[in-house]
Amino acid sequence: MTGLSSSISSLYDLVERFWKPLAELSLPGPAQEMMAYAAFAFYVLLIAGGGLAAVLSRQLVRALVGLVLTFLGVAGLYLLLAAPFMAFMQLLIYVGAICVLVFFAIMLVKNTQTGEEAASPGLGQAFGAILAALAPLALFAPLIAARAGELGDGLAPRETPLAELGQGLLSYYLLPFELISVILLVAMAGGVLLAWDRRFRN
Amino acid sequence: MSSTLPLFMLAALLLMALGFLGLVVRRTLVGMLIAVELLLNGAGLSVVAAAQLTPFPPAAGQLAAVFIMGLAAAEAALVLAMMVVVHRRFGSVETSALTAIKDAAL
Numbered sequence A: 001m002t003g004l005s006s007s008i009s010s011l012y013d014l015v016e017r018f019w020k021p022l023a024e025l026s027l028p029g030p031a032q033e034m035m036a037y038a039a040f041a042f043y044v045l046l047i048a049g050g051g052l053a054a055v056l057s058r059q060l061v062r063a064l065v066g067l068v069l070t071f072l073g074v075a076g077l078y079l080l081l082a083a084p085f086m087a088f089m090q091l092l093i094y095v096g097a098i099c100v101l102v103f104f105a106i107m108l109v110k111n112t113q114t115g116e117e118a119a120s121p122g123l124g125q126a127f128g129a130i131l132a133a134l135a136p137l138a139l140f141a142p143l144i145a146a147r148a149g150e151l152g153d154g155l156a157p158r159e160t161p162l163a164e165l166g167q168g169l170l171s172y173y174l175l176p177f178e179l180i181s182v183i184l185l186v187a188m189a190g191g192v193l194l195a196w197d198r199r200f201r202n
Numbered sequence B: 001m002s003s004t005l006p007l008f009m010l011a012a013l014l015l016m017a018l019g020f021l022g023l024v025v026r027r028t029l030v031g032m033l034i035a036v037e038l039l040l041n042g043a044g045l046s047v048v049a050a051a052q053l054t055p056f057p058p059a060a061g062q063l064a065a066v067f068i069m070g071l072a073a074a075e076a077a078l079v080l081a082m083m084v085v086v087h088r089r090f091g092s093v094e095t096s097a098l099t100a101i102k103d104a105a106l
Helices: A002-018 A029-056 A060-080 A084-108 A123-146 A162-170 A174-195 B005-025 B029-052 B058-090
Strands: none
Touching: A029 A060, A029 B005, A029 B029, A060 A084, A060 B005, A060 B029, A084 B029, A084 B058, A123 B005, A162 A174, A162 B058, A174 B058, B005 B029, B029 B058
16 A cells, blocks of 8 residues: 555645644654555545446436446545546536536436436346446456456656656657647637538528 | 556546446436446546656646637537537437438438
């Protein structure tokens, strides 16, 4: 658990910068490790609860709230991985942009509260859904559990300086970086073209 | 000293399972879009965890996850436009209504 406890200590540095009194209450190593495990459990609980709400809620707005909870949990896991930039991007892009888009989608289509989404799934559909959820678990969970000892090097995750990320974008990821701008442009133009109402053409 | 990578991988696997569950159990395109976002989130989490907890350069993994986020944003925007079109044509985004060939009411 060295990785997590070191990222907790880097969190401490962050706290120290902003709120001195809290940082003076420094904890010994094992306590930090326990705190890291507790934080991990909390975030996974957030992911599981939010994800279940997002998937099973009968009202789409509630499902969206569950989705936001899940995104927050994943952002917390990014913080534990010593990747605060990714946590920030997660909040900015997923919670900020994609959730608003999904909310637009909910608002733009017919109110589904009395629609088919409100009905409980049939037996066959429920069986298929449980099968679809259990298949990846049954395939990969034993694989991960069996190789738990070999996965990773046990070293602490180190926080990447932002300059390194920028240099990566402009060196080995130059082509994907340019391509994704084209993809975003095409998606935007395609979205406008698709949703264009014929009434406004003349 | 054991690595914590398996824990993060299991969390990503949980997201994947929830995404597949939603993809099958949902009956509207909006619900399916939410499930796809869960799947993409799990993919990003596994990539970042693998890059941070192995000797692989961490910047490369984080940037790959940023690209996944960009693709997710583009996909969400396009799916929103498609939903508007489908809703205009079929009057609903329920997947059972989208039958243009089978007993079509064109």
